Amino acid sequence: YWLSNVPMACSAVYKESRFEREPMDVFYLTQWVSIWQMLLGFVLAPLQMFPGIGSASGQTWNEIWGSFANGTQCWLQRDSEGLC
Secondary structure, three states: OHHHHHHHHHHHHHHHHHHHHOOOOHHHHHHHHHHHHHHHHHHHHHHHHOOOOOOOOOOOHHHHHHHHHHHHHHHOOOOOOOOO
């Protein structure tokens, strides 16, 4: 659980270091940090198959992609199953 804070902490440290070095639009930098976090999320998604990372017993590919699909439905505000 505590490892989920690492990407957020890295994002905050990176943003602060960039803002100190040169003037930069906050929305531009936040957009690029979000893009990289999303890409790394997809790259690291298979780690959820190992017990103790995604759940106590691990997850199957179908469960992982189901989670992505449900998250997308929540983001699109299509909550037909009451999951959001």
